[in-house]
Amino acid sequence: xxxxxxLAMGIVLLASDATxxxxxxxxxxxxxxxxxxxxITSSRLKEKFFRLLSGDLKVTAHFKVDDTxxxxxxxxxxxxxxxxxxxxxxxxxxxGSSFALYLDVKVFDLQSKNxxxxxxxxxxxxxRYPFLVHQAVxxxxxxxxxxxxxxxKRYVVLSQYSKPKHADIVVADYTLTYRKKIISGGxxxxxxxxxxNQKGIYYTKLADRPTLYYYNIYTxxxxxxxxxxxxxxxxxxSRDGKKLLLxxxxxxxxxxxxxxxxxxxxxxxxxxxxxxVSAQYAGLEKKIVFVSDRLGYPNIFIxxxxxxxxxxxxxxxxxxxxxxxxxxxxVYTSRESDNAFSTNTFNLYLVSTQSDxxxxxxxxxxxxxxxxxxxxxxxxxxxxxxxxxxxGIIRLNYNEGFLFPLKxxxxxxIDW
Amino acid sequence: xKKSFVLAAVVxxxxxxGCSQKKPEVDMTKQEAAEETAPAVTExxxxxxxxxxxxxxxxxxxxxxxxxxAKIKEIEASAKKIYFDFDKYNIRPDQEPRxxxxxxxxxxxxxxxLTIKIEGNCDEWGTDEYNYALGLRRAKxxxxxxxxxxxxxxxxxxxxxxxxxxxxxxxxxxxxxxxRRVEFELLP
Numbered sequence: 001x002x003x004x005x006x007l008a009m010g011i012v013l014l015a016s017d018a019t020x021x022x023x024x025x026x027x028x029x030x031x032x033x034x035x036x037x038x039x040i041t042s043s044r045l046k047e048k049f050f051r052l053l054s055g056d057l058k059v060t061a062h063f064k065v066d067d068t069x070x071x072x073x074x075x076x077x078x079x080x081x082x083x084x085x086x087x088x089x090x091x092x093x094x095x096g097s098s099f100a101l102y103l104d105v106k107v108f109d110l111q112s113k114n115x116x117x118x119x120x121x122x123x124x125x126x127x128r129y130p131f132l133v134h135q136a137v138x139x140x141x142x143x144x145x146x147x148x149x150x151x152x153k154r155y156v157v158l159s160q161y162s163k164p165k166h167a168d169i170v171v172a173d174y175t176l177t178y179r180k181k182i183i184s185g186g187x188x189x190x191x192x193x194x195x196x197n198q199k200g201i202y203y204t205k206l207a208d209r210p211t212l213y214y215y216n217i218y219t220x221x222x223x224x225x226x227x228x229x230x231x232x233x234x235x236x237x238s239r240d241g242k243k244l245l246l247x248x249x250x251x252x253x254x255x256x257x258x259x260x261x262x263x264x265x266x267x268x269x270x271x272x273x274x275x276x277v278s279a280q281y282a283g284l285e286k287k288i289v290f291v292s293d294r295l296g297y298p299n300i301f302i303x304x305x306x307x308x309x310x311x312x313x314x315x316x317x318x319x320x321x322x323x324x325x326x327x328x329x330x331v332y333t334s335r336e337s338d339n340a341f342s343t344n345t346f347n348l349y350l351v352s353t354q355s356d357x358x359x360x361x362x363x364x365x366x367x368x369x370x371x372x373x374x375x376x377x378x379x380x381x382x383x384x385x386x387x388x389x390x391x392g393i394i395r396l397n398y399n400e401g402f403l404f405p406l407k408x409x410x411x412x413x414i415d416w
Numbered sequence: 417x418k419k420s421f422v423l424a425a426v427v428x429x430x431x432x433x434g435c436s437q438k439k440p441e442v443d444m445t446k447q448e449a450a451e452e453t454a455p456a457v458t459e460x461x462x463x464x465x466x467x468x469x470x471x472x473x474x475x476x477x478x479x480x481x482x483x484x485x486a487k488i489k490e491i492e493a494s495a496k497k498i499y500f501d502f503d504k505y506n507i508r509p510d511q512e513p514r515x516x517x518x519x520x521x522x523x524x525x526x527x528x529x530l531t532i533k534i535e536g537n538c539d540e541w542g543t544d545e546y547n548y549a550l551g552l553r554r555a556k557x558x559x560x561x562x563x564x565x566x567x568x569x570x571x572x573x574x575x576x577x578x579x580x581x582x583x584x585x586x587x588x589x590x591x592x593x594x595x596r597r598v599e600f601e602l603l604p
Contacts, residue, residue, distance in 0.1 A: 164581045187580055190545065206575070208533075230574050231552045233545050247545060252556030252574045254549040275553060277545040291546055297503070298546055319503065321546040345541075369544060387587075412580065413544055 030086040030144065031064040032057060033110075037074035038093040049093055052130060052177060056137040057089070061398035062146040074104065083110050089140065093129075101126035105136045107143070117143060130173040151373040151416075155198050156380070157191040159412040167412050169203055171217060174380065174416070175404045176391050182217055190233045190413050195241045196374075201415075202234040202244065212246070226259065226266070236280040236325075245269075245279040245288060256290055258305065269305060280325040282353060289313060289325045289353070300332050302353060314351065316358055324379075326372035328353045331361070331379050333368055348381060350396070361394050362401070371416045380416050382406070488602050491527050498558050498598040502541070505553040507561055515558065518600070519565035532567070533601040534559050536576040539592035551576030558598045 034054060038046055050069055057065045066085060074092045082088055088108040096102055101123050107116040119139060121132045134152040141149050156172045162184070169183035169191050187206040194200040200216045202225065210232035215222040226232065230249035235256075237244055244259040246266070256270040256279040270276040272294050279290040282302065289302050292310075298321035300314045314320050317334030324331050330353065333346045348361040348370050361367075365385030372379055379394045383403060390403040496514035498507065507515060521527055536551030536558075555574040563569050584591035 161580060165577060167580060187577070189548075189578075189580070206577070206580075208573075208575075210575070230555075231548055231576055233548065235545060247549065249549070249552055252552055252559060254552055275546065275549040277549045322544045410540075412578075 027064065029062055029064050031066065031084075032087045032089055033066045033068070033070065033082050033085045035070045035072040035088060035090040036092075037072055037076075037090055037104075040093050040095060046093075049091075049129065049133070052133045052175065053089075053091065053137070055175070055402065055404060056133055056152065057140075059152075059393055059395065059402050060137065060141050060146070060149045061395040061400045062141060062144075062149075063087075074106065078108060078110070078113060083113075085110050087116070091136070093132075095126070096122070099125045099127075101129055101132065103129075103132040103136060105140070107140060128178055130175060130178045134173065148375070151375055151378060154374055154416065156414055156416050157193060157198075157201050158414040159189045159191055159203070160409040161412055162409060165206075169201070169215075174393075176406060177404070182220075183215060190235075192234045192237060192415050194237055196239070202237070204232055204234070225261070230254075233277070235278050238281060238285055245281065247277045247279070256288065270303075270310075272310075278323060280323070282325050282328070282330075289323060289330055291321055291323060300330065313353065314349075314358075316349070322368065322370070324371050326376035329372070329376060331370040331372065333370060348379070348394075350379075362392070367392065369411065369414050371414060373416060380414070382411055382414070484604065487526075488530060488604060491521065491530070492600060492602040495521055495600045495602075498554075499593065500554055500596040500598075502539070502592075502596065503550070505550060505557050507557055515561050516565065519562050519567060522562065522567050522571075523565075527602065530571070531603040532562075532572045533603060534562075534572055534574045535581070535599050535601060536574070537581050537595055537597050537599070538576075538579050539595045540579045540582070540587075541592065548576045548578035551578050554596075554598050 034050065036046060036050055038049065040046055054065055054067060057063050072079070072090060074090065078088060086109070088110055090106045090108070092104040094102040094104070103121040104118070105121070106118045108114065109116050119136070121135055123129065123132055131153065138149055138152055152174055154174060156174055156176060157169065158172060158176070159167045159169050161167045165187050167187050167189050168181050169188045170179045170181050172179045183203065189204050189206060191201045191203040194202050194214060199218060200214055202212055202214055205211050205213060209227050209229060211227045212225040212232050212234055213222045214225055226246070228248040228250055230252045231247060231254055233247040235245050235247055242261055244261065246257045246259050247254055248257050249255070253273065254275050254277055255268060255272070256276050257266045257268050259266045269279070269288060270290070270292070272292060275293045275298070277291050279288045282289045287302055287304050289300060291298055292301050294301070294310070295312070297319050299312060300320050300323050301310050302313045303310045313330065314332065317336070319335035320332050322333045329350060331348055331350050334349055335346055346366045346368060347363070348367045350359040350361055351357065361379065362383070365383050368382050370379050370381045377395065377397055379396065381392045381394070383390045383392045389406040391406055392401060392403050394401045496517050498511050498514055501508060522532055534555040536553070536555035538547045538551045552574060555576060559569070559572050559574055562572065579595070582595045584594045
């Protein structure tokens with residue numbers, strides 16, 4: 001009996017470590033079928049809406065989603081052939097006056113054949129349809145008391161190149177299907193959310209000298225924070241929003257600084273003569289994790305703020321040049337082979353600052369810009385594979401990955 | 417001799433006083449007012465107008481701004497770009513003669529008064545912040561090399577454009593190699 005308890009405890013402990021891959025699990029998730037009752041003539045739009053809805057349901061990782069596209073009247077009877085599934089998600093898109101778009105949702109429990117609930121959603125501009133879908137899926141998920149997926153309605157901020165030496169800053173939904181340009185003109189790069197509620201961003205404008213600005217995305221007001229020669233990037237913001245981790249290069253020497261916004265005082269944290277960049281808070285903001293070439297190639301290191309010792313965090317890979325931190329977890333990109341230009345070039349890995357486990361998250365292609373979700377349970381990234389690009393989402397606790405095809409301009413940097 | 421000089425002076429004074437009496441009367445109040453407001457002017461021709469000659473020529477040392485900028489762009493175009501290996505920021509041996517040429521150009525009479533903006537660039541392979549830092553370190557390596565060759569550091573500024581400023585947009589090795597570069601912008 002004692003062994004059984006220890007074994008059970010071991011399983012609980014292992015399961016709480018996201019670096020451990022779930023190899024096999026019993027799939028007892030509720031199954032969902034989808035029916036489209038939209039009053040829209042364009043079949044292209046109908047397909048778009050269906051794909052986003054089915055994608056959203058899958059990305060929660062809480063459902064077994066039937067991919068078959070089915071059409072039904074919104075108030076029609078339930079087809080008896082569907083009763084093998086647990087739930088029916090019936091939806092209806094309707095165009096309103098001006099540019100408004102409506103989404104009605106009716107959910108049925110197929111076992112009891114009862115309507116579980118019915119709700120309506122609206123956006124004033126139909127370009128914002130992804131938010132209709134995200135909200136409807138969040139509500140469905142919440143209604144079944146499944147783990148929270150509110151990260152779906154958070155914004156992603158990104159910088160995208162428009163032409164040489166020009167990049168715009170764009171706010172998007174998490175699938176990057178909806179995008180709204182907020183800053184343009186010149187080279188605007190490295191946007192970073194300034195607060196947990198996503199009211200403002202920090203970004204760098206690269207003119208003659210790089211300047212860091214704060215920009216309120218709701219009022220459009222901006223203020224200059226700091227200017228530096230050579231390079232200036234805000235790589236992280238403290239939880240209280242009062243301190244920034246910056247990469248600055250006053251004499252062409254990229255080092256990490258901490259900047260106190262209220263006092264306007266900066267403190268240098270690294271003193272290496274090569275490259276130190278991408279610092280992020282770790283360990284209750286007493287430490288920083290950063291990228292450095294102090295071993296002759298880019299790799300991930302950790303140090304205490306104010307301390308002198310620097311510890312190598314990753315002992316794997318030839319070139320680990322970007323990372324993102326959430327609590328004790330670090331996700332990083334690693335070049336797999338000595339051949340810089342082979343097809344299998346950059347993969348994502350997950351490690352913990354408190355253990356030696358490494359978990360590979362991607363298997364092929366060039367995978368860049370990994371960012372944790374707000375709750376740390378998902379990772380968003382950009383994937384390039386065989387001349388196609390996609391936005392990837394990895395649900396760490398479920399060991400599942402999803403891709404949304406991307407079109408348009410090359411992305412410079414993203415933050416979630 | 418002395419007597420005749422004094423006499424001549426007296427005669428001259430008499431003649432001049434005689435002339436002044438023939439002048440028409442003018443309104444002196446107006447003239448005084450004009451003298452009060454007009455700024456004092458100092459003649460600067462140092463009497464050159466009295467020097468006998470035929471034709472006067474003056475060559476202006478300044479040239480119009482647009483002509484000057486065109487000249488600067490011409491010098492800028494003759495500067496050599498410095499190319500780098502993948503993920504590296506040291507100057508390759510085959511690029512050293514090009515750095516020498518740039519040092520000679522920037523210290524020549526036509527360029528010695530210009531500010532040099534050193535721009536570091538990368539290929540599309542790096543990600544995120546590291547790529548911008550790599551571009552900056554390339555710029556710094558070139559700046560340090562130029563400083564050793566006698567270019568005043570105060571004339572040089574550095575910036576990194578990361579992968580944002582490609583000269584070649586195809587996805588092949590030749591193209592990436594062209595993009596891993598330092599180039600110069602000359603400013604007045």
